[in-house]
Amino acid sequence: MPVSLNYIFKRTMLSILVILGVIVFSYLLLMLTPGDPAVKWAGNPRGPGAVKAIELARVELGLDKPLYVQIANFIYNFLTGNLGLSIAYKIPVSQVVISGFTATLELILFTYLFSIPLGVWLGLYSAIKRGSRIDSFIQSLSIVLASTPTFWLGSLILLASNTFTGFLPYGRVSSKLVLSTGFTPITGFYLLDSLIQGNIPVFIDALVRIIPPALAISVYPIGVLARVTRTLIAEALLEDYVRAAVAWGIKRETIIRQFVLRSIIPPVIQISGLSFVYSLVDAMVVETVVFGREGLGSILLDSLHKADFRVTLALAVYLTAFYIIVNTLVDIVQATIDPRIRL
């Protein structure tokens, strides 16, 4: 059954408004925080070229024009991806963010590939075995998992891997291997790229290096999903249709698979969507500092060291936009599956 276009339209319009609001907010951040916005936009330059760089930034931002023109200009530049050159990398800002984004997205998608099924399975198992020792163990485990600091766990995994296997999962892929096999990234997702090119050694290397950070990031979604799923299943088991099914003598497995699991899909999607974005921040913290991978984390650190305000603002806007787009999609998917939400 198709979702009403009205709902999709309203939801999308709100999201677009919010994204525009975030761009305005980031511009106001640039204007209202202490310091000359032009100096900030030029990246706190020093040396002989400084005056010229600041003048250029002043023209770029249009600081001589009225505020609403500046903001309109800024929004236009953001939407067309024309934010000038990054101070730290000397290439266009949008390119910088996108290249880091694919790397981080690969890590998170890989993480969610196994953490959603695992979390749901843990929750399901614990709900079916409710009241037992296993149930209380899984519940405690999920609390412990959700309160583990990711960067700490990541460091411990790195340490353990180095101590027990002698292998240091540092970086995204071994550069020696890349040179010797002639691997060239196409999409930026190394796992996918190496499979497309049939480059099995690089694929295995990238896989081995993506597993430790993915394990570190996975604790939060697994913990949260296990708890939420347990509650959802517990509620679903109380529904009348389950009692009816039991009375009809339908097999337990069939009831769970056909009725109960199906009924919890929409809320599970929603929770996954919310925690997906939380994991993005987790991944930014873990991937570069602990595991030395390129990605949004390394961009964050580089713009910190080079005072790159352009990339910082672009990160703020693009990450927020990403969050909003993911959640809008989740809402629309949910409305497609669950007719109650459309009302």
Add this chain to the structure above:
Amino acid sequence: MTLPSLYSRIMRRNLRRTRFKIGVALTTIIVILSIIAPLIAPYPSEGYGYVPANASERKLLPPSTQFPFGTDALGRDLFSRVLTGTRTAVIQAVSVILISLLVGMIIGVCAAYFKGLIEVTLNYFTELFMAVPSIVIALFLRLTIGQGLHVVIISLVIAWWAWYSRIAYVYAKSIVELEYVTLAKLSGLSALKIIPRHVIRNIFQALTVQAISDLGSALLEASAINFMGLGLPPGSPEWGVILYEAITERGIEAFLFSPWLVVFPGLFIFMTTLGFSLIADPLREDLDPRLRRRWKLWF
């Protein structure tokens, strides 16, 4: 309901549960440590980041009886630093949650109470700030106003208040429709009186439980910000900063050779977060009647 009676009810109902007991024990230890840490730390000044005079003789010593957690790269006693960090951790988590709760509650309740344009506008801002990533805000503030505790707290509050605003709005929305609120309005009470007396008082319990369960996440995010070097300056008594110094400043090899620098501060973050979560978990069950319902066994 007043806070002390709520507190005693919570304690009576939950103290039989093992997990809640562990949570209370952990949190009590952490809170006591945060108060008395400078008194019991063996090297109090090193806890605040001062490098000792004989630093060159005691760099990166492994844990021993003299230095229970070992020493860091500048020869400071890690045990003192970690203990002193307890106070920063508690301050960070509590102040972020309190400020966000206050701001979010007021905005959410106002959105529910004053309908029309105010509701739309406030909800729009709530929606907007729910999406803002705290770590990027922290980076921006770090670049403009420098390092310090205020950077951590402000950036987290910017990213967090909207969640409380949303929760307060949802709860308050159902309350402002009730008859006694209408009656209060009809009898001529001003909004300034109705909102705290009739609306906030009824949503306060739900918001408090949410706030307690968020304390742990606030600490995790605050230490993540410090771990990236975006918050407090190096040498500060904060667990994220200690980890940052161990890993970021001196490279990954140093950490591999002196793992105690990473293990102990992280363990404290973990224990504190766990304590908060274990306390909050049964509270949330109490709050949500659907969770409290006995599970019938027809399945």
